[in-house]
Amino acid sequence: MLASLGLSKSTVSRALNGYADVNEETRKKVINGAQEMGYKPNATAKRLASGKSRNIGIILPSSNQLFVSSAFSKVLAGVSNMLAKFDYQLIVTTVSALQDEQQVYFDFITSGLVDGLFIVRTRINDERICLLKKHHFPYVCYGFEQGYEADSFVDVDNEQAFYLLTKRQIEQGHVRIAFLDAPSNLTLSQARQQGYLKAMKEADLEIDAHWLLNAELNESGAMKMTKSLMALAHRPTSILCADDNMALGTISACEELGYAPGVDVAIAGYGDYEHSIYSKPSITTIKYDTLAVGEEMAKLMLNKLENKQFKIHNWYSTEIIVRQSDANVAVR
């Protein structure tokens, strides 16, 4: 400790933590002293005394794609960046398929290890949110469903994004438009589906139930679905995908079947992953500000935990990036 300065530890504590009731002379002395002797307050002790861990947790499924999507990595980077600015740390844990997810969340809540939790890949009627609400535990979601409170979520406007993407297909003359959505238990899948349906209905187009499928957000799932799609008598001329990885799989499947993607079939994705521009054909996709989404998640958390007054920005806009995969399809 800084006893060498002849000051009590309370004064030191107050000086270092920017309390007002400290003589500025004293404060300088303390700060300089700390500097010189390389004094660093012990993080754990601070946490115990203050009752706050200054850790925020995020629990990721160790198996699936989410951890791997390049877009999501950037979201994480945004979160971590912003938290670090306010001396908070991000704790990343994975939960495997073998573990009881609710239990993992419960353990986090009750251990005092984290002050708040991020929830990603929100699900319809998400049990994780129920749990956190029940325990009055601070959380921020990446994802939205009716009933989420404005201080607790960030999302892109999935419905609008896929409404516009579908509309674009319609404007290009497509009539038979399929949508390979993400797993149906996700809130984003529901929203995107609504956007798709809205555009189709507005244009008074038939919606064949076979054209609306769900699969994991990866290449192989999309390949399988595409094959069933293209085997239909009434096969689609345009296939919308829930992300760029799926679009990649769809492109691949079409080729295997002898259809030229981007020529015989229009394809579009979501996320603007790094590789999408290098795909052949390059992938028409939906772009959004991944880093900003992450930062916003952190801000909302800080609003809750530190009574910060960051302006709430729930919804992030998207933009269609037109590339080859859906640009040159002559619709018969």
Next chain:
Amino acid sequence: MLASLGLSKSTVSRALNGYADVNEETRKKVINGAQEMGYKPNATAKRLASGKSRNIGIILPSSNQLFVSSAFSKVLAGVSNMLAKFDYQLIVTTVSALQDEQQVYFDFITSGLVDGLFIVRTRINDERICLLKKHHFPYVCYGFEQGYEADSFVDVDNEQAFYLLTKRQIEQGHVRIAFLDAPSNLTLSQARQQGYLKAMKEADLEIDAHWLLNAELNESGAMKMTKSLMALAHRPTSILCADDNMALGTISACEELGYAPGVDVAIAGYGDYEHSIYSKPSITTIKYDTLAVGEEMAKLMLNKLENKQFKIHNWYSTEIIVRQSDANVAVR
């Protein structure tokens, strides 16, 4: 607390932590009691009392690709998985280009926030390692350079991998083989370069200095380099890349220049990223067990921190996955 059982907290502590000097009857009573009343020891208090944080940190550059490479995400997942099994948490922080990296590391070391640090993307003469060594702070590296101790690193055999990859090109008849290496300050770049040079020398092939370039591990860097490469009078017939993203950029650049990748020019990458199989041409690449590397990093850390006796497995093997990008090039 469990006072309701009429036991002192020391007894409760001992019972819960599996100490030998506790009556088994008592232990059962305590464990059941804890179960029933949902008692959870406070993580922060444990940490303060024991002097250990049970957190391991990893500091990632917020800007570059590393955070984004799909391979690396899996490494992270492996780390987190294994740590969680032993009740350790992974703390992920990012350091932006604006911040003083050494300072960020120093703060971590001295704050008591983490008991150990992972170092990734090791650099030649890595200052981070110097710092940690100086402070006798536990660390484990992903990467290797002469002098690293066996208990402190995990790596794939980069030299061998690129030796074999280069050799493969030679066996296919290539004589002018270029190598787009990663930034030259990384240990992996040095090792890979050595592998490349070894194979070239063994085959007594000319090594044009123009054929050996460095760039960031992304598409655009590789594109630029490829263009300079293909403008050479003595242009290469085979281009090896330090990862699959670079290979993607190289493919794209070749096409732009009117060379058919996989036909006019052989191209290969490293990492077996998800998209590589869907590229056109699909990318010949080097695969390794990403999850296992992550788990091994965690094990080495646990060896240091908990005196675990996990068998040390420093080197991870690689395997060439042959695909189209380097398989059908007729060498003149």
Next chain:
DNA sequence: TTGTAAGCGTTATCAT
């Protein structure tokens, strides 16, 4: 403005 002292919820060292 500064100091004193109690407490945060554990672990660890003694006795008993």
Next chain:
DNA sequence: ATGATAACGCTTACAA
């Protein structure tokens, strides 16, 4: 085998 009691290194009333 169990219980007091003192740390652990801070924060935070409350006193001075």
